[in-house]
Amino acid sequence: MAKYRYPLLIAGVLFLTGLALTSALEDRHYLLLSLLLLGAAMLPLFVRLERRRLEAREVVLLAVLSALAAVSRIPFAALPSVKPVSSIVILSAYVFGAEAGFIVGAMAALVSNMYFGQGPWTPWQMFAWGMMGLSAGLLRNTRWMKSRAGLLAFGIFWGFLFGWIMDVWTLISLPDAFGGGLTLTVFASSFYFDLAHALSNAFFLAILAGGWIKVLVRFRKKYGLLQD
Numbered sequence: 001m002a003k004y005r006y007p008l009l010i011a012g013v014l015f016l017t018g019l020a021l022t023s024a025l026e027d028r029h030y031l032l033l034s035l036l037l038l039g040a041a042m043l044p045l046f047v048r049l050e051r052r053r054l055e056a057r058e059v060v061l062l063a064v065l066s067a068l069a070a071v072s073r074i075p076f077a078a079l080p081s082v083k084p085v086s087s088i089v090i091l092s093a094y095v096f097g098a099e100a101g102f103i104v105g106a107m108a109a110l111v112s113n114m115y116f117g118q119g120p121w122t123p124w125q126m127f128a129w130g131m132m133g134l135s136a137g138l139l140r141n142t143r144w145m146k147s148r149a150g151l152l153a154f155g156i157f158w159g160f161l162f163g164w165i166m167d168v169w170t171l172i173s174l175p176d177a178f179g180g181g182l183t184l185t186v187f188a189s190s191f192y193f194d195l196a197h198a199l200s201n202a203f204f205l206a207i208l209a210g211g212w213i214k215v216l217v218r219f220r221k222k223y224g225l226l227q228d
Contacts, residue, residue, distance in 0.1 A: 038123045042106065042130060061219070062103050065092045069108035074115060081197040085112070086162065087204035088212075089129055090155060093137035094145065095216040101133025124169040128162045151209060152202045159198025163190050 069088040076083045085108055093101020109125035136145070136154065144150035167186050174182060 035120055035123055038127055042123075042127055061096075062100060062107075065096075065100070065104045066107035066111060069104055070112035070115075073108075073112045077116070079196075081159075081163070081193040082200040083197070084200075084204040084208070086129070086132060086158065086197070086201050087155060087208055089133045090136045090151075090158070090201075090205065091208060091212045091216065093133040093135075094140045094151070095213060095220055096137070097140070098134045098137025101135075101137040102130045103133070105129030105131070105133035120173070121166070121169055124166055128165040131165075132158045132162060148206075148209070152205055155201030155205045156198040159201045160194045163194030163197055166190075 065088070069085045069092070072084045072088060089101060089105040089108060092104045106126040106129060109122060109129050113119075113122050113125070135158075139145045139154070142150075145154060164187070167190050170186050170190075171183060174186075
């Protein structure tokens with residue numbers, strides 16, 4: 001985890017700085033500023049991956065996993081917050097590590113929104129799914145994540161955390177951003193969607209984990225792919 005210390009620290013500082021600045025602004029400029037700072041928060045992680053030598057088969061693997069995660073959103077478009085994409089991101093990170101998890105999560109949001117529609121919310125989704133994959137990769141060798149119950153609990157936790165991150169996006173897109181009553185209203189109104197996301201994560205992880213992990217581990221061992 002030490003090698004991710006500085007990129008994570010920079011990302012965290014930029015993200016919190018962005019929130020502080022956007023909450024202090026009184027006009028629509030806070031929306032543009034938040035997007036710029038959100039992109040800057042992800043930049044250190046993309047730069048770190050860019051500096052690493054990737055073989056063609058590793059690039060192909062990342063592209064395939066990102067495409068699978070993105071496409072998995074489409075069949076469940078009619079069910080808000082119910083999607084297997086988060087589970088695919090978590091399992092990709094669980095097998096291939098934090099860098100792969102971050103890229104698969106961020107790219108899944110970008111690619112899938114070519115179907116659902118791009119907008120100022122896309123960087124927020126990229127950040128949320130990217131951090132989901134990154135944290136899953138960083139914790140993959142812990143005793144907690146090695147257990148089935150721990151893996152499901154991780155999915156449930158990120159189902160809510162993903163929703164809370166997107167609630168921040170909702171707040172800064174409203175005129176009275178971060179007003180006390182408005183903040184409570186936004187978080188309360190999204191609770192059932194966050195709950196659906198959390199429970200669907202547990203459901204898809206319970207179904208996919210066994211088979212997916214075996215297949216992906218086999219690929220990793222056979223081709224020596226993306227080992228942190």
